[in-house]
Each structure stands twice: as structure tokens, then as C-alpha cells.
Amino acid sequence: MADQPAAPSLLARIARRTGTPVYVYSAAAIAERYAAFTAAFGGYPHRVHYALKANSTLAVVRLVRALGGGVDANSGGEIDVALRAGCEPRDIVFTGVGKTPAELEQAVGIGVHVINAESLGEIERIDRLARASGRRAAVALRVNPDVAAGTHPHIATGGRTHKFGVPLGAAADTCRRALALDGVRLCGLHVHVGSQLGSSEPIREALGPITALAADLAREGCPLQHLDVGGGLGISYDGSDAPSVTEYARAVIDAVRPTGLRVIAEPGRWIVGPAGTLVASVVDVKDRAGGGRFVVLDAGMSELLRPALYGAFHRLEPLEPGPGTPVACDVVGPICETSDVFGAERLMPVPAVGDFIAIRDAGAYGAVMASNYNRHPLPAEVLIDGDGWRVIRRRQTVDDMVGLES
Ligand SMILES: Cc1ncc(COP(=O)(O)O)c(C=O)c1O
Incomplete structure (x- = not known):
């Protein structure tokens, strides 16, 4: 892995030309890391939707797009950037704890691949918007698994008191109510436990109850297609051993395989950090x-x-x-x-x-x-x-x- 993506002498040459402060990225390192991430999933059906929140500079997004990645957008602005970088609506998953009416209208209007919905209220708003324009919007429910991410408290998102998603205990009922709506097509579940995870353990812990929920819903005839496992895989900032992407992918596949669902993964930091x-x-x-x-x-x-x-x-x-x-x-x-x-x-x-x-x-x-x-x-x-x-x-x-x- 390209741990030292830009040699000091090259960085100094660039800084002399551009002035400072300057961010310098290595396309080779991004490509190498993207390839390693997707390779870790082997033949298991999956798609990488790179989390734009980590770095959404157009050229970086174009590069990820050229590598075959979709994107995870967290705002209308990020959706726009993705489109300008050449993504198709089907390449975009739209996540976010507070989507405005205008953002939802934009996402429903262009027909993004899926909207990761955060509440029953949001699903009902999507339903109304979609029916008003004669559409059916693909929706996944974000579930809060109540798992300790073991990361900095500001970037842990899967705890019971965190603002993200619906509580595990309310998820099945929320899905049933979504299934009754004509304007939405419930096609997946979404979970993201936090960022800069030091191991795959919190993911493994979160995916247990979420896959059990998916299996329950399947038994009831709910036609789920994918499980979006979010992002979160950490990197080493201090030179110590980084968590292994192979181990991470194994934890995801072990948990998801029995459900037969496709995996969507939303790595950000691991790809570009x-x-x-x-x-x-x-x-x-x-x-x-x-x-x-x-x-x-x-x-x-x-x-x-x-x-x-x-x-x-x-x-x-x-x-x-x-x-x-x-x-x-x-x-x-x-x-x-x-x-x-x-x-x-x-x-x-x-x-x-x-x-x-x-x-x-x-x-x-x-x-x-x-x-x-x-x-x-x-x-x-x-x-x-x-x-x-x-x-x-x-x-x-x-x-x-x-x-x-x-
Ligand atoms: C829903 C969601 N997906 C993906 C990510 C990307 O996380 P990371 O950059 O740690 O991979 C985040 C970041 O917090 C997120 O909130």
C-alpha cells in the first residue's frame, strides 16, 4: 500500500510552485486503495459508494468515478458535485440526518439509486414527493444499532442516544409502514456505526441484529435487495498498524451472506486519507x-x-x-x-x-x-x-x- 504517497522532494517542488498552504493528493494512492478495498470483497456482490464528505474536490470524485465507484452524498451540494463529476443518478446514494425539502425533491426528481431514510416522517415526505411526480423512490431505512464504535465520541454515530437513524426496536414496524406506501420502494437497510474505527468488531456487532431484522422482513415478504454497511474503516495516523481491510470485508460478508443481500459500502477516509x-x-x-x-x-x-x-x-x-x-x-x-x-x-x-x-x-x-x-x-x-x-x-x-x- 502507498503509505508514503508523495515523496518529500516532490512535495517541496510543488509547494515552491503553488505556494502554501497546499493540499497534495496522489492519484496512484487513491487508485491503489480503492482497488484494495473492492478486492477485499472478492466475488461477493457489492458496490463501493465513496463517501463524498471525506473529500469532494471534483477531480478526486472524477477519479473515483473512473475507478468504477459510486458515491454516498450527504447533501444537495454533494449530489450536484457528483453529477458534475460525471456520476449518473444510479451511482448516488443519498444519506443525511437532515434532508431539506429541496434536497429530497432533487433526489426524488433525478431518481438517485437509493435514499437512506432517517425516520418514518422522512419516508412519508419522500412518498408524497414521489407520488406527486408519478414516481416511486427507492428507499433504505437507516437503523441505529446501539453499538459503541470505540472511536472519538464526536464521530461515533451508532449509539442509542445518537441522532442517526431509527432505533433497532422500531425498525421492523417502520419498514412495514414504508411497505404500505405507493411512492416508495423499500429496497434496503442502512447502518453506519462511526468513523475511524480501529477494528471491524463494532461492524460485526452492529450487523448481527441488522441481518436478523433483514431475515425477519424477508420472511414477511419484504423484497429487500441490499444492506448498506456505511463507512468507517479507520486508518493509521501515527504509523502503527492500520485495521485490515481484508478482515473488515470478511466481517461484513460473514454477517451479510446468510441474507443473500448485496452489500453497499461507503468508505471515505480509508480511500483518500x-x-x-x-x-x-x-x-x-x-x-x-x-x-x-x-x-x-x-x-x-x-x-x-x-x-x-x-x-x-x-x-x-x-x-x-x-x-x-x-x-x-x-x-x-x-x-x-x-x-x-x-x-x-x-x-x-x-x-x-x-x-x-x-x-x-x-x-x-x-x-x-x-x-x-x-x-x-x-x-x-x-x-x-x-x-x-x-x-x-x-x-x-x-x-x-x-x-x-x-
Ligand atoms: C453515513 C456515513 N457513511 C459513510 C461515512 C464515511 O465514513 P468514513 O470516512 O469513516 O469511511 C460517514 C462518515 O461519518 C457517514 O456518516
Whole structure:
């Protein structure tokens, strides 16, 4: 697996040309990871619907599309991006805990592959919209399995008190009521227990009762076709062993095979996370009270929110390290928030102003969460493809930023 998708020398060359901060993705790493993910399911009937929320830059979506992937869209905006990237409506599953009337109308109108519905109320709204336009919308019910994901609490989604889906105990009845509606065609069940899962155990635990529910519904004559197992497979951010995709796929197949249902999988982070690096420049270096140094970058939580949002760890690598002995450095962003820290007490030769620092494994939940906080323009994005590279999103300008304002 391409754990080191872009060599330091190439990243430095790109950063000198584009300026920093810049996200750099490797098309080869994305392709390799996509291939490994789908291969892990072997001959078992399945389709990968890449979770756009992880990274929906058009060129990345086009690449996944070219590899044969469908997408999991979480908003009307993501549906639009998928269509612009060349996806057909049948390539799109539409998920999301709060779909607006306009988004539902859009999804029903174009006829997405399936809408993952979050409540009976939402199914009834889909039914009304579909009947009003003489259609029948494909719907899967998102079930909340009440499983501890063992991940950061902000990205665990399958607990009893979480806002996602309908409780397991209410799922059968919700399905029966959906079956009575002429505007919807109930074709699947959906579950997603959380993101950055460290093992397949929570998936295995969730799929037990969900497959039992599918079997009960089949006995009642409910024509389910697929089980959407969501995303969630974690990656290694610190260089330790990553959870195995083979083991993950085995857990899914072992659970789903007895039902005979097709699998839909919605991986995001696993496909693009390790394929992306954020490159920043050092803008200041100063002593830190108590020893060590502060290394201040031109990228902060406005470019990569994960450390401030979840205390997430990213490997930090000087691209052209000097010869000095390693010193404990707090690598921080320039934003006026004390939480704007990429890494505390990281041992590295003290960098100089102007040096490049690579923030690794930033391909997922990086650029998509970037903001204009402190009026930072959104960073540039680059795709390394074959022997070349190209800018796939130019850096935002202040004119772009204020262009919507009066
Ligand atoms: C419903 C659903 N599907 C898929 C994903 C993608 O998860 P991941 O990027 O961890 O694979 C998420 C992310 O939270 C999600 O909420």
C-alpha cells in the first residue's frame, strides 16, 4: 500500500510552485486503495459508494468515478458535485440526518439509486414527493444499532442516544409502514456505526441484529435487495498498524451472506486519507516557556480542522530537515485560538522560517472542512497523476472570498 504517497522532494517542488498552504493528493494512492478495498470483497456482490464528505474536490470524485465507484452524498451540494463529476443518478446514494425539502425533491426528481431514510416522517415526505411526480423512490431505512464504535465520541454515530437513524426496536414496524406506501420502494437497510474505527468488531456487532431484522422482513415478504454497511474503516495516523481491510470485508460478508443481500459500502477516509498531505510553511519560530520551541505555520485550523476539532493526531514532517539535533517543538497554526495546534512536543530539528512542513494523512476531512476563519483564503489543491501534477483547485483569493458580500 502507498503509505508514503508523495515523496518529500516532490512535495517541496510543488509547494515552491503553488505556494502554501497546499493540499497534495496522489492519484496512484487513491487508485491503489480503492482497488484494495473492492478486492477485499472478492466475488461477493457489492458496490463501493465513496463517501463524498471525506473529500469532494471534483477531480478526486472524477477519479473515483473512473475507478468504477459510486458515491454516498450527504447533501444537495454533494449530489450536484457528483453529477458534475460525471456520476449518473444510479451511482448516488443519498444519506443525511437532515434532508431539506429541496434536497429530497432533487433526489426524488433525478431518481438517485437509493435514499437512506432517517425516520418514518422522512419516508412519508419522500412518498408524497414521489407520488406527486408519478414516481416511486427507492428507499433504505437507516437503523441505529446501539453499538459503541470505540472511536472519538464526536464521530461515533451508532449509539442509542445518537441522532442517526431509527432505533433497532422500531425498525421492523417502520419498514412495514414504508411497505404500505405507493411512492416508495423499500429496497434496503442502512447502518453506519462511526468513523475511524480501529477494528471491524463494532461492524460485526452492529450487523448481527441488522441481518436478523433483514431475515425477519424477508420472511414477511419484504423484497429487500441490499444492506448498506456505511463507512468507517479507520486508518493509521501515527504509523502503527492500520485495521485490515481484508478482515473488515470478511466481517461484513460473514454477517451479510446468510441474507443473500448485496452489500453497499461507503468508505471515505480509508480511500483518500493516506493519499493526501497538507504542506505548510514555517512563518515563525520562538522559544516556548519551559523549554522547546513554537513552530508557527501558515496553515492552521482554518485549513485542517481535525486536530482542533477532535484532538486528532497527524504525522508532521519537515520536508527538507536541517542537520540540528531534534528538539521538542509545538507545531501550531496562526489562528487566534489556543486549540490551533497540529502537534505538541514533536521532536524535530528546529526548522527555519520558510521551511516546509508536511502534515500527513490529510486527504480525508481536510480540505472539505477548510474555512475562511481569520479570513484565510481556502488553500490550493494539487493532484499528482502519473509523472506529472496539476492544480485541481486554485487558491481562493480575497476577491473570491468577499465576492458574495455587499
Ligand atoms: C453515513 C456515513 N457513511 C459513510 C461515512 C464515511 O465514513 P468514513 O470516512 O469513516 O469511511 C460517514 C462518515 O461519518 C457517514 O456518516
